Structures are given as structure tokens and as C-alpha cells.
Amino acid sequence: MRRFSKSSSNRLSPDSQRLVTLAQGLTLASSRLEERAWERSLDALIHKSLKGSHQETLDAALEHLFRSNLRAYDALLDTAEANSETCDIEHEGSHYQALLIALPILAWTRFSIASGPVPEETRRALAAHLHGHILAADTRVAIAPTLYAIDQLPRNHAETHTLAQRLAQAAIKGTQVKPPANPPETAPFLADTRYLLAAVAAPSGAALFAWQESLQAAGREQALEQWRAQATPNIASLLPGCGVELLLPEAYYVACREADKQIRPASIRAAVHFLTNTLGIEPSGLRAVIGSFSEEPVGGRVDEYRIGFTLRQNPEVVYGVVWPLYDQEDEDEEAITTFESLTTPEILDTDLRTPLEEIIALLRSCGVTHIKRHGERFPMEFCDDCGAPLYPDPDAELVHAEMPEDTPSSTGHFH
Structure with missing residues (x-):
């Protein structure tokens, strides 16, 4: 869930x-007919x-x-997202509906994860698939001619709407889309997401996805x-030196x-792999220190966990991983967590684990057996x-993650 600044103005244009009034009316509707009128x-x-x-x-x-x-x-929020990622277009007397879609890629490496231009030949092959x-x-x-890092994606609904319109026009008319000029620099991570963006268009009322045609959710x-x-x-050819996993x-x-x-799980696995290979140690030679972090440490919800890695016999944090919480996961943290679930979270059904239990299970599956969890809640510093x-x-103590001074320079730029 999005967090807002407390200092923002309360005055509305x-x-x-009007948007506030309509959204409130939608939530109070007592029938589908009324809902659709508000919508x-x-x-x-x-x-x-x-x-x-x-956007303001x-x-x-x-x-x-x-x-x-x-x-x-x-x-x-749902309605704003739906409107920014969809559009209706008329072309040569026909009406089309179009949807902006993302093709997500999980990538991990000991080096760097690429972003930037995508060759036309690759886009043609992916369009065929x-x-x-x-x-x-x-x-x-x-398909947009760019492999996006997360900080290069549209920053708000208005920018998303503009990109959806451009790609939809290109899909319907069969024209090319120019890549963005001067995209932002990307921060280096051992594991990160990359995205291809595309617009899919169909005659109004027709199916967009194959499972819609088959009427089979499976x-x-x-x-x-x-x-x-x-x-x-x-x-994989766009991401040399990386392991990749494609999402739907x-x-x-x-x-x-x-x-x-x-x-998030890939980030922990990549961190352990990186540290053991770079420092020449076994996973059992690492210690993981887990802290709960909140924008409102007193009485607020947990916004993320941060995991600091140290050497087993050394207190200095050499690397860190952030595990943000999404949707209703912050509500789950108020559930009672037993000692057994923390010490042996592997016995739990993966769908029943809290995020904390999942983190501990992942660390153990990677071979990290020395795990410390602080009970207090830290500010987001x-x-x-x-x-x-x-x-x-x-x-x-909250500290900066710093690799040892004798770490090979080729990996020293990672935090």
C-alpha cells in the first residue's frame, strides 16, 4: 500500500x-447496475x-x-490504474481496445544486470512467442524497444497512460516506437527485475489472452x-552473465x-551465493541479522525487513538485502508467530508462512544457520x-553495509 507524506496539503481542487465523491459512491453501491454507473x-x-x-x-x-x-x-487507485493501462482507439473505421502489458524478468548475477535497447530481431521473435x-x-x-529497469518505468499514472497510447497506436497501425531519450541510470543489485513493455490490441469486445478464448483459467x-x-x-541474450526467470x-x-x-527470494539467494564465492567461505560461515523497519516505528505497521549479513565471528555488516512488504502482508505481521515456526519454518505450508518465516526458511535453505532476529522495530534510515x-x-545498531577492504574490486560497487 502506498504511503503519503504527513506534510502534504489537505486542500482539494x-x-x-469530485474524484473523492465518486470513489466513495462506488464503495457504497448496493447493486452492479449502481456500481457501473459510478464507474x-x-x-x-x-x-x-x-x-x-x-497527475496532481x-x-x-x-x-x-x-x-x-x-x-x-x-x-x-484500482480505477486509476485500469484507465492508465488501457485505451480505446478507432482506426480505419474499426474500434479497438488495447492493454499495456509487462513481460517481467527476474535476473541475478555476480556482475551487472543490463538494461537499454532491444534489437528489432529479438522483438520480432518475442512477438511471435x-x-x-x-x-x-x-x-x-x-513491444517497446527498451529493456526497462524498475527506476526507468513510468513514474505515475499519467506517464503510464501516455506510453500505453503510444504503444497501442503502434500495435494497431504497425508502426515503430522510438526508445526513450536519456533514461535514468540504474542502481546495481545482485538480483533485480527487468521489464519488457508491450501493448496488445484487439477489436472491441474480443479476447486479449489465449486463456480467455479457451475459457480455461488453468x-x-x-x-x-x-x-x-x-x-x-x-x-537471456539481452542479459549476459545473468540467471533469468520469466514471469507471466x-x-x-x-x-x-x-x-x-x-x-525477494532471488535477492537472498543471490546475496548468499555472492558472499560465499567472493569471500571464499561456506554459507555456514555467514550470520544473518534480521530487523523490522517501519515509517512509524511506534505503533505503525512493518513496512519492510532488512537483512544484514556478517561473517560468523565478525560484527561488521558486509552486505544487506531489503525485503519490502506488499498488499496485506503488513497485516500478517500482527498474527501470533510461535517459537517453533521461527526455528523450523520449513515445516509450514509455504502459503501459510509469514514473511519472517519465509525469510528464515530461505536463509536456512541457502545454508545460513546462524540467524539473529531483533525484536524491536527500527526507523527507515x-x-x-x-x-x-x-x-x-x-x-x-543501524550501519552501512561495507565489503571487506581486500574484496576484489570487480565486486566492490555492490552495497
């Missing part, structure tokens, strides 16, 4: 106030804001509802299996959220110089 009005006003690039109108309404009515906040395994028969697709699993088998070689291409926001969750997160050491 007329359009922001049509909400869609029209959101579309007006997106078309005019008035949406942000003000969202912030107001976040503080006053979480049900209405969720309704407005999309048509063969993911998309419905009567669809058109355009078709998603088969489509993912085939997508991984066929598309992995093409995508889906609607933009859903796919990005799923990638955010799935990269970062390094004043470089902005890196600070991690808990064995004495519950």
Missing part, C-alpha cells in the same frame, strides 16, 4: 473533490485527468482518501510454461507487483552520503 462517471473524470497529464489531481484525491477512507482509496502462447488469435502487439499455467521454454533464450506477461500493474514480490539503506548489526 474541484476535480480532486462510468469515475472513468470519465480520470480519463480527463490522464489526458491532460494532471489524482494524487490529491488518493492522498485524501488514504487518510480518511481506505475502501474508497483502493477503489480510486507472445502470439503463439500468451495472446488471443485476433490480436496485434507492439490455461495461465500452461501458457507460462510454454512462454518460459520458448522465450527464455531470446531474453500480464496487465502492467499486476505484472509489476508480482515481479516485486518474486524478486538511509545513508546520508549515498542513500543506501542502513542495516541492523548484531548489537541492534
Whole structure:
């Protein structure tokens, strides 16, 4: 769930106030007919804001509802996302509906994870695999010529709407899309997500995905299996020196959220692999120190866990991993966690584990047996110089993660 600054203004413009009113009306609807009436009005006003690039109108309404009515906040956020990733286009007398989709890639390495231009030949091959395994028969697709890092994706709903419109026009008309000029630099991580973005278009009312045509929800699993088998070689060529795992291409926001969750276990495995190979030790020679972090340490919810790695007999933190919490996971932290679940989380069904239990199980599966968890809640503190997160050491001090001085220079740039 999004967090807002406490210092923001509470004054709303007329359009922001109207968005608030419509979202509240939607949550109070007592029938589907009433819901759809509220949705049509909400869609029209959101579309007006997106078309005019008035992101501040949406942000003000969202912030107001976040503080006053979480049900209405969720309704407005869902509607804003839906409108920014979809569009209706008329071309040569025909009407099309289009959806912005993301093709998420989990990547891990001891070196660097690439981003940037994607050759046309690779995009053609991936488009063929999309048509063969993911998309419905009567669809058109355009893939953006860029492999995106997370900090290069559209920053808000208005930017997402603009990109969706450009790619949808390209899909329907069969034209090319220019890559973004001067994309932001990417921060180096051992494990990170990369994204290909595309628009899929179909005649209005027609199916967009193969599982819609077959009316089989289980078709998603088969489509993912085939997508991984066929598309992995093409995508691996974009990420030399990396291990990769492809996730299911889906609607933009859903796919990005799923990638955010799935990269977390890969980050822990990559960290242990990196440290053991770089420092020449066994996993049992590492210690993991886990801390709960919150934007409101007193009474607030847990926003993320941070795991600091030290050598078994040394208190200095040499590397750190952040495990953010999403959706209702912060609510799960209030559940009673038994001593047995923390000491032997492997015995639990993976669907029943809390995030903390999952972290401990992952560390143990990687061979890290010395694990310390601090019971206190820490503030979200970062390094004043470089902005890196600070991690808990064995004495519950928040410190910068620093590799030993004799670490090979080729890996020294990772925090």
C-alpha cells in the first residue's frame, strides 16, 4: 500500500473533490447496475485527468482518501490504474481496445544486470512467442524497444497512460516506437527485475489472452510454461552473465507487483551465493541479522525487513538485502508467530508462512544457520552520503553495509 507524506496539503481542487465523491459512491453501491454507473462517471473524470497529464489531481484525491477512507482509496487507485493501462482507439473505421502489458524478468548475477535497447530481431521473435502462447488469435502487439529497469518505468499514472497510447497506436497501425531519450541510470543489485513493455490490441469486445478464448483459467499455467521454454533464450541474450526467470506477461500493474514480490527470494539467494564465492567461505560461515523497519516505528505497521549479513565471528555488516512488504502482508505481521515456526519454518505450508518465516526458511535453505532476529522495530534510515539503506548489526545498531577492504574490486560497487 502506498504511503503519503504527513506534510502534504489537505486542500482539494474541484476535480480532486469530485474524484473523492465518486470513489466513495462506488464503495457504497448496493447493486452492479449502481456500481457501473459510478464507474462510468469515475472513468470519465480520470480519463480527463490522464489526458491532460494532471497527475496532481489524482494524487490529491488518493492522498485524501488514504487518510480518511481506505475502501474508497483502493477503489480510486484500482480505477486509476485500469484507465492508465488501457485505451480505446478507432482506426480505419474499426474500434479497438488495447492493454499495456509487462513481460517481467527476474535476473541475478555476480556482475551487472543490463538494461537499454532491444534489437528489432529479438522483438520480432518475442512477438511471435507472445502470439503463439500468451495472446488471443485476433490480436496485434507492439513491444517497446527498451529493456526497462524498475527506476526507468513510468513514474505515475499519467506517464503510464501516455506510453500505453503510444504503444497501442503502434500495435494497431504497425508502426515503430522510438526508445526513450536519456533514461535514468540504474542502481546495481545482485538480483533485480527487468521489464519488457508491450501493448496488445484487439477489436472491441474480443479476447486479449489465449486463456480467455479457451475459457480455461488453468490455461495461465500452461501458457507460462510454454512462454518460459520458448522465450527464455531470446531474453537471456539481452542479459549476459545473468540467471533469468520469466514471469507471466500480464496487465502492467499486476505484472509489476508480482515481479516485486518474486524478486525477494532471488535477492537472498543471490546475496548468499555472492558472499560465499567472493569471500571464499561456506554459507555456514555467514550470520544473518534480521530487523523490522517501519515509517512509524511506534505503533505503525512493518513496512519492510532488512537483512544484514556478517561473517560468523565478525560484527561488521558486509552486505544487506531489503525485503519490502506488499498488499496485506503488513497485516500478517500482527498474527501470533510461535517459537517453533521461527526455528523450523520449513515445516509450514509455504502459503501459510509469514514473511519472517519465509525469510528464515530461505536463509536456512541457502545454508545460513546462524540467524539473529531483533525484536524491536527500527526507523527507515538511509545513508546520508549515498542513500543506501542502513542495516541492523548484531548489537541492534543501524550501519552501512561495507565489503571487506581486500574484496576484489570487480565486486566492490555492490552495497
